[in-house]
Amino acid sequence: MDNEHSASSTKTPNKGGRPRKHEDGLAPAVSFRLPKAERAIWDEKVAASGLTASEFFRELVLKNRTQVVARARPNADAKRMLYLFNKASNNMNQLAHRANQDHRAGLVSESTYAGILAELSELRRLMLADIER
Known part of the structure; x- marks a missing residue:
């Protein structure tokens, strides 16, 4: 009797509420969107x-x-390319933002602004083409 009592005494007593699940019960939920x-x-x-x-x-x-x-895992070159593209994309976004601000403030002409956007678009196109390769 002492053995039975000592095994259960190591657990914290349930002080009310829903009974505890058995040790083999369900684990936390798995969810996805x-x-x-x-x-x-x-x-x-x-x-x-x-x-x-x-x-x-x-x-x-x-x-x-x-x-x-299973998807193929990217090799070291692909990982490096994505890292550099992420950094470049951030810089391109900053350039586009600044060009837009300066154009709205009248500090950049329409032709310069259009040229900047065209160059950024071309860089984007080249980067996407390289990713798809």
């Missing part, structure tokens, strides 16, 4: 299955009824 169109498809499939959303998800994922295609 979907665009509205995909959410509608999800809801239709869940409803057609006759399962709850949790049961449906478990059926699909845990019983391996899905086919997951």
